[in-house]
Amino acid sequence: MAPNRISLHDKSFEINIPEKEILAAIRQVAAGINADYKDKKPLFLAILNGAFMFASDLMKETNLDCEISFLRVSSYQDMHSTGQVSEVIGLKEDIKGRHIVILEDIVDTGQTVYALLQNLIAREPASIEIAALLLKPDCVQHPLQVKYIGLTIPNDFVVGYGLDYNGLGRNLRNIYKVL
Ligand code: 5GP
Ligand code: MG
Ligand code: MG
Numbered sequence: 001m002a003p004n005r006i007s008l009h010d011k012s013f014e015i016n017i018p019e020k021e022i023l024a025a026i027r028q029v030a031a032g033i034n035a036d037y038k039d040k041k042p043l044f045l046a047i048l049n050g051a052f053m054f055a056s057d058l059m060k061e062t063n064l065d066c067e068i069s070f071l072r073v074s075s076y077q078d079m080h081s082t083g084q085v086s087e088v089i090g091l092k093e094d095i096k097g098r099h100i101v102i103l104e105d106i107v108d109t110g111q112t113v114y115a116l117l118q119n120l121i122a123r124e125p126a127s128i129e130i131a132a133l134l135l136k137p138d139c140v141q142h143p144l145q146v147k148y149i150g151l152t153i154p155n156d157f158v159v160g161y162g163l164d165y166n167g168l169g170r171n172l173r174n175i176y177k178v179l
Pocket of ligand 3: 166
């Protein structure tokens with residue numbers, strides 16, 4: 001049994017979304033993707049570090065011919081966005097003419113994914129969509145359409161299942177919210 005309360009650095013967190021619910025949400029995302037990408041050989045681009053667990057569990061639920069690759073885009077420090085998005089790092093694939101699905105852990109202001117989208121669209125993919133495990137809808141400040149959403153959550157700071165608080169918490173199997 002996972003603990004209901006944990007401490008990371010100077011903060012306490014309580015369980016918010018148990019692993020079972022996370023995995024059920026991922027199965028539902030995968031069902032949508034499986035239906036939409038039949039015969040399209042999509043290339044999934046997972047955003048490191050946060051999306052690594054989401055990407056892993058989502059891939060196990062796909063029944064498609066597909067590829068996956070990983071890239072980095074932004075830094076997010078403490079509990080607030082730094083407001084700066086760095087370059088796209090680590091994308092080796094030529095995405096021209098490919099069907100791209102971006103895998104993101106959480107969309108908050110939308111800035112990270114928005115900047116990435118602009119960068120990738122310039123490389124002329126055949127199509128590009130976003131799959132996010134978590135969405136904070138009150139916070140999206142950019143004209144973004146997130147086609148595949150695992151769970152919609154309130155504006156709480158969360159950790160676990162890939163998401164960190166200053167480096168800690170990524171290894172937790174459940175998602176916790178700050179107290
Ligand atoms: P955005 O650019 O949409 O504001 O923020 C996206 C990135 O900020 C996410 O990929 C994630 O790394 C980080 N982020 C946003 N909200 C949270 C949160 O509640 N917890 C954690 N750990 N990271 C978050
Ligand atoms: Mg992220
Ligand atoms: Mg982080």
